[in-house]
Amino acid sequence: MLKTLRNAFKIPDLRRKLLYTFMMLIIIRLGAVIPVPGVDASIISSWFDTQNEMFSLFDAMTGGSFAEMSLFAMGIIPYITASIIMNLLTIAIPKLEQIQKEDEDGRKKIAKYTRYLTIVLAVIQSTATAIGFGRQGLITNYNIWNVLVFILATTAGTALLMWIGERITENGIGNGISLIIFINILSRLPIDLRILFNQITAESRAFVVTALILLICLIIFIAIVTFVVLLQVGERRIPVQYAKRMQGRTPVGGNSTHIPLKVNTAGVIPVIFASSLLQFPAIITQFFTQQEVTGIWGTILNFINYTTWSGAILYAALIIFFAYFYTSITFNPMEVANNMKKNGGFIPGIRPGKPTVEHLTRIVNNIVLVGALGLTLIAIIPIILQGAYGLSLSFLGTSLIIVVGVALETVKQIEAQMLMRHYKGFLKS
Incomplete structure (x- = not known):
C-alpha cells in the first residue's frame, strides 16, 4: 500500500488533487476549534452528558463542533437535508424534474436551489439553537444582538463548509461533502476510544x-x-x-x-x-x-x-x-x-x-x-x-457505516485515476 501511495504521488495532477484535499480537510479542523463570540460551551457539554447515542452521532458528524459551539457548530447537516429535500421535490414537482434532466445547465440550477435552501435551513437551525439554549445560558449576554451574531456566525460556518465541499469535489479527490463528515467522525474516534477504555477500566x-x-x-x-x-x-x-x-x-x-x-x-x-x-x-x-x-x-x-x-x-x-x-x-x-x-x-x-x-x-x-x-x-x-x-x-453504529462507505468510494476514485496511468490500485495491491 505504501508503494501504491508513492506511485500516486509521482503523478503530478493526482498529487496536486491529494494535497488540495488534505489542505481543505485541515482548514475544516481548524474551523472546528474557532469559538463563536459570546458563547458558553459548557452549557452544551453538560446537556450532551444527559443525552443518548444519537445526539453523540450528531456531534460526531460536526467533529465535536456542536458540543464546543465553534464556527462549524451547525456542520454540513443543513446541506445534506437540503439535498434530500431537493431530490424529493424533483420527483413530486414535474417542473423541477424537467430542469434536472436539462443536462449540465439543469444540474447547475438544482445545485443553486440546493445552496439557497441550505442557507435557509442553517438560519432556522441556528435560530432554534440560539433561542432554545440561549435561555439556558448558552449566550453570555442573551439579547437580540448577540443572538444575531450567533446566527450569522454559525450560518456562515455552514456556508463555508458547503463551499469547501464543492471545491473538494471539483478540484480534489472524492466527494467533498462525504469527506467532511468522514474527517469529522474520525476526529472524534480517539475521544470515543478513550471514553470506552475509561468505562472498562473504571471498575475494579x-x-x-x-x-x-x-x-x-x-x-x-x-x-x-x-x-x-x-x-x-x-x-x-x-x-x-x-x-x-x-x-x-x-x-x-x-x-x-x-x-x-x-x-x-x-x-x-x-x-x-x-x-x-x-x-x-x-x-x-x-x-x-x-x-x-x-x-x-x-x-x-x-x-x-x-x-x-x-x-x-x-x-x-x-x-x-x-x-x-x-x-x-x-x-x-x-x-x-x-x-x-x-x-x-x-x-x-x-x-x-x-x-x-x-x-x-x-x-x-x-x-x-x-x-x-x-x-x-x-x-x-x-x-x-x-x-x-x-x-x-x-x-x-451509523458512524462506522459512513466512514467505511466514504473510504471505499474515495479509494475507488483514486484507483480509477491510477488505472488510467497503468498503476495498480489500493484494492489490488
Whole structure:
C-alpha cells in the first residue's frame, strides 16, 4: 500500500488533487476549534452528558463542533437535508424534474436551489439553537444582538463548509461533502476510544478480566467493520444483452453488460431518517423545558426512545421502511426498463416491457430487504451493548457505516485515476 501511495504521488495532477484535499480537510479542523463570540460551551457539554447515542452521532458528524459551539457548530447537516429535500421535490414537482434532466445547465440550477435552501435551513437551525439554549445560558449576554451574531456566525460556518465541499469535489479527490463528515467522525474516534477504555477500566477488576473485555471489544469492532465492508461493496449484477442493429452502414450493439444493484442501495440515509424522526419530539421538548416530562407526552417520549425495547423495535421498523422508500425514489424499474427497450436491450430470458419491470422490481425488493436488515443490525448492536453493559460504542453504529462507505468510494476514485496511468490500485495491491 505504501508503494501504491508513492506511485500516486509521482503523478503530478493526482498529487496536486491529494494535497488540495488534505489542505481543505485541515482548514475544516481548524474551523472546528474557532469559538463563536459570546458563547458558553459548557452549557452544551453538560446537556450532551444527559443525552443518548444519537445526539453523540450528531456531534460526531460536526467533529465535536456542536458540543464546543465553534464556527462549524451547525456542520454540513443543513446541506445534506437540503439535498434530500431537493431530490424529493424533483420527483413530486414535474417542473423541477424537467430542469434536472436539462443536462449540465439543469444540474447547475438544482445545485443553486440546493445552496439557497441550505442557507435557509442553517438560519432556522441556528435560530432554534440560539433561542432554545440561549435561555439556558448558552449566550453570555442573551439579547437580540448577540443572538444575531450567533446566527450569522454559525450560518456562515455552514456556508463555508458547503463551499469547501464543492471545491473538494471539483478540484480534489472524492466527494467533498462525504469527506467532511468522514474527517469529522474520525476526529472524534480517539475521544470515543478513550471514553470506552475509561468505562472498562473504571471498575475494579482483575487485569485478566479487563484485558479479556478489551479483546472482546476489539473482536466485535473487527467483525462489524468486516460486515460493513461486505454490506457496502455487495451488489447484484443483472445481465443485459443488447441486440445488434444497423445505423446507416455501421453495425452497433450486440454487446453484453450488466446493471449493478448495490445491496445497501440507500446507504446510511434510512438510519439518519429513522433516528431523526424518533429524536425530533425529544429535541423540541428539550427547547421548552429541562425538567422530566410526565403524563401522556412523557409516556410517548419513553415509548419512542430507542434505548427501550419498544423504541428499538420502532427504530428497526423505520429503518426498513425508509430503506424501501429511499430506494423507490432513487431507482425506478419502469424507467430503467424503458431505457433498455429504447436502446434494444433486454434481460436474457425476460421479455421487454412489463415483464422486465416486474423482474427488476422483484430483485430490488429482495436486495433492499437484505440491505435494510444489515443496516438495522449495525444500528441496533451499539444500543444493545450500551443498554446491557453501559458501554459507549457510538463509533460502531451509523458512524462506522459512513466512514467505511466514504473510504471505499474515495479509494475507488483514486484507483480509477491510477488505472488510467497503468498503476495498480489500493484494492489490488
